[in-house]
Amino acid sequence: MFLGRIIGTVWATRKDENLVGAKFLIVRQLNLDYSEASNFVVAVDSVGAGVGEVVLVAIGSSARQTAFTRNKPIDAVIMAIVDKLDIVIQQSELMTSKN
Amino acid sequence: MFLGRIIGTVWATRKDENLVGAKFLIVRQLNLDYSEASNFVVAVDSVGAGVGEVVLVAIGSSARQTAFTRNKPIDAVIMAIVDKLDIVIQQSELMTSKN
Amino acid sequence: MFLGRIIGTVWATRKDENLVGAKFLIVRQLNLDYSEASNFVVAVDSVGAGVGEVVLVAIGSSARQTAFTRNKPIDAVIMAIVDKLDIVIQQSELMTSKN
Amino acid sequence: MFLGRIIGTVWATRKDENLVGAKFLIVRQLNLDYSEASNFVVAVDSVGAGVGEVVLVAIGSSARQTAFTRNKPIDAVIMAIVDKLDIVIQQSELMTSKN
Amino acid sequence: MFLGRIIGTVWATRKDENLVGAKFLIVRQLNLDYSEASNFVVAVDSVGAGVGEVVLVAIGSSARQTAFTRNKPIDAVIMAIVDKLDIVIQQSELMTSKN
Known part of the structure; x- marks a missing residue:
């Protein structure tokens, strides 16, 4: 799974018939310090998540292993809302080579 | 799912027998401001989408979870036509680190 | 699907028993102007395609949804031979931001 | 499979109903010298692995082919704990071209 | 499929119960001139391949479509040992644009 933040919604009235009712959310990938990475995906929500x-x-x-998404042309699903990250090992402790 | 714009068509008369009737469209990936990213895919249309x-x-x-694409050697499908993007959180509001 | 050009063949006599008779072709990824991208894959042919x-x-x-590749350890298949690309929207027409 | 080090945990109380009991671990990808690469994934543990x-x-x-992860919306699983790497061929022995 | 060279072995005694007997090999990706690319994967052997x-x-x-790997949490398999590459079209013949 990847970590992301919901930043918006995609509106699409013309879509595959099995996608009626699907909520398409724009999810920007996050780094571990919550800064935003440059890429995003459009994902379907299965847990009642909202913008922000x-x-x-x-x-x-x-992504198709939830009650709503099963057998649908959906390749990304929001399956958990993050309460917090508990990062025990900081990158600086381990990194010795330049990446 | 990723966001893209249809920019053209691929013509292919010699193809797998299950692909007769498939419409191969060239889809260039878009950024959230509708500018074009550098990569593209060839996708099969399942919703009557057209160039532009x-x-x-x-x-x-x-990509195989639509009536037309099921059990076919197809790895990308257009399953929705976008009306509009509703971006609530701008990148500048959240970004504090350089990416 | 991605666009590519067949540039050669891989010879492999020791292989999984279900791969006897498989034709392993080296396919270099192409850009839309037919220039070659830097990456390649080894794909199995299902349509009688040849070098060039x-x-x-x-x-x-x-890649396993063809008569020959079904249930085999194959993750890339050539499923169509391209006659021509019909690119209606040029990148310069749409691009306004630097990528 | 890729090589990684567990550096922390993700807490998520609101999640898909099939994910109750799942332990979400943050795994940073490692290079062969154990230095950390820049990317990470959130993976579910199936072998009792811990931070570090x-x-x-x-x-x-x-990722869904373990007793715990089967039929669940999980796309990354920790399926082995590494004792050691035995690298027989060093990169310098083979590399002649600049990468 | 991608082209690689086996450069070593991963030892892992604690692993998913279905992975007992699996041989985890470190495979570095190769370019067409056999120079090494920077990325690697850990793959399970299904054809008796060895280091080098x-x-x-x-x-x-x-990767799960072999007798040994079926239904196991394995996402990369060595399914053929390469005898030789027969590259008919050199990149210089086709390339006209800078990549």
Whole structure:
């Protein structure tokens, strides 16, 4: 799963018939310090998440393993809302080589 | 799903027998301001989309979850036509670190 | 699917028993002006394609949705031979931001 | 599979109903010298791994092939804890071209 | 599939119960001139390949389509050992634009 923040919504009235009722959310990928990475995906919500929330997104066939998304042409699903990150090992402790 | 714009068509008469009737569209990936990213995919249309339209594309096994694409060697499908994007949180509001 | 050109062949006599008879082709990814991108994949042919031809390649589980590739450890298949690209919208028409 | 180190935990009380009991771990990808690469994933543990350990992560539908993850919206699983790497061929022995 | 060279082994005694007996090999991706690319994967062997050999690797669900890997949390498999590459079209013949 990747970490992201919901920043908006995609409106699409013409879509596959199985997608009626789907909520397409724009999720920008986050780094571990909550800064935004440059890429985003459009994901379907399965947990009642809203704009501004930090979430986990599952992609690929795993995105179809929820009650709403099963057997639908959906390749990204929001399956958890993040309360907090508990980062025990900081990057500086381990990094010795330049990346 | 990713956001893209249909910019053209691929003509292919010799193809897998299950692909007869498939419409191969060239979809260039879009950024959130509708500017074009550098990559593109060839996707099959399942919603009657045409050149110039902004669409959502599902990839992988999820691309086979439509009536037309099921059980076919297709890894990208256009499953929605975008009316508009509603971006509530601008990147500048959240970004504090350089990316 | 991605656009590619077949540039050669991989010879492999020791392989999974279900791969006997598979033709492994080296496919270099192409840009829309037919210039070559830097990456390549090894794909199995399902349409009688040969070296020099421009083709479409499907990857992942979709690569197993042909008569020959079904249930085999193959993650890329050539499923169409391209006659021509019909690019209606040029990148310069749409691009306003630097990418 | 990719090589990674567990550096922390994600807390998420609101999640898909099938994910109750899932332990979401933050895994940073490692290079072969154990230095950290820049990307990370959130993976579910299936082997009792803990923070600081070096592990293997399987992604995609393969992440659902464990007793705990089956049929769940999970796209990354920790399926092995690494004892050691035995690198026989050093990169300097083979590399002649600039990468 | 991608082209790689086996450069070492991963030892992991604590792993998913279905992975007992799996041989985890470190495979560095190769360019067409056999120089090494910077990325690597850990793959399971299904063809008796050993360190130093040039191989093909299938990833994703296709990695589970061998007798040994079926239904296991494995996302990369060595399914062929390469005898030789027969590259008919050199990049210099086709390239006209800078990549």
